[in-house]
Amino acid sequence: MIVNRWTKVEVKALRLAALRLTQEQFAERIGFQVATIRKWERATPGRPVRNESAEALDTELARLTDEQRARFRAEIDEVREAAMSLARQPAEAARDSLVLGDQHSAAEVEVDVKRREFGMLAGAFVLAAGGDTSAGPIRIGIADARRLNEFVAYLERREQNIGGVSLVESAVQALGTAKHLLDTCAFSEEAGRAFIRATGDLATIAGWLAYDSDLYPLARRCYADAFSLANQAGDDPLTVHVCMNAALLAVSRVRNEDPNPHRALNLAGRARQVARGHAHGPSRIHALIATREAQAYGVLGDRAAYRKAIATAWREFDFAVDHESLDDCPPWLRFVSATEIRYHEAQAHGRLGDQAKSADLYAGLALEHAGARNSAGYRAGSAAALAKVGDVDAAVDQGLSVLADLEGPVSSTRILRRLESVRAAAEGRSEEFTTRFDELEKRVVTA
Known part of the structure; x- marks a missing residue:
């Protein structure tokens, strides 16, 4: 297999997919500095890796085993397939989406394409509500709630890979559209409750994306919407989810204001109260609640309370591993792992000094x-x-x-x-x- 032009896509595919090496290990193997590897992994089609560096990469590619070469080819094919999804959009969307040039890698194209898809999905809700209104208000159905849930799930998946900045604008626009439909459309009790729940989930992920984008006032507004929608739908799991996100926001330092650990503790307490009303509530919920309390006590400098909270988090998590199937957890809880709890433990120790x-x-x-x-x-x-x-x-x-x-x-x-x-x-x-x-x-x- 020959690579005509080494960009960051091919370099990362070689290092991560084929060889499964860290940057440090790859640098040692190939005989270059780590800083050089990082530079290669920023290469674009317009500014690819050249000369002796490209020759060194060619040599490593030639040394791959059949299995490693298959992994390399599969990774390249996957990235190319993501880029080719642009061509499968409607002509108008493709024309408006982005202009392909040497400055874009295939991975960057995929991110832009998906961001445009969010806007197209949000527009679909408007189209679904369009038409002649002379016979009465437009009706929202279960299918509309299902479509909105799919949009939310996609946002959640993409956020795990690319963060919030690229997604927040589309999420907030979709939230505004969904709220407008609730205000102006008719619906049955079942469809209305389903759509309200879906809109609450959208408000929650929009708040998280705003938080990840350092847009704290916007995050608070989204969470306020989510709390209101959870109350309207009578959705206790959604209430717990919003409490957890809002608690993390409360212990985060904004440039012009200090964290509010007491607010975080209040939200954690509310989440625990709601979760206890459900005997089947996963232990991962209680582990997550305890991590929020640990963070708050770290900000307060209360070491004894911190130790108790983090011990609770580990105990609940260990119980979940032994007795609960991860597949039975709601998707937003499946990220609760030993690594996540250890991360909160490390953060809290930093806050304690x-x-x-x-x-x-x-x-x-x-x-x-x-x-x-x-x-x-x-x-x-x-x-x-x-x-x-x-x-x-x-x-x-x-x-x-x-x-x-x-x-x-x-x-x-x-x-x-x-x-x-x-x-x-x-x-x-x-x-x-x-x-x-x-x-x-x-x-x-x-x-």
């Missing part, structure tokens, strides 16, 4: 099965902890791997903000990190 312990916990996170956005968030937390304990070289090295993700498929302002302490520590020590961080921050400010 135990930076060395925090750094140790971050170092033990298992990232193999984390989504791209979660993986970047975990590594950003690790880099920040390392910077705070004075291990600047390790912090910069970890931080650079996060910047590479943020320059590529992952778009999360929240994760970039987590690297601010690394940016401060890198001043005068790593021109590469400071330059790349500043470029990304400039992009956020001007967006």
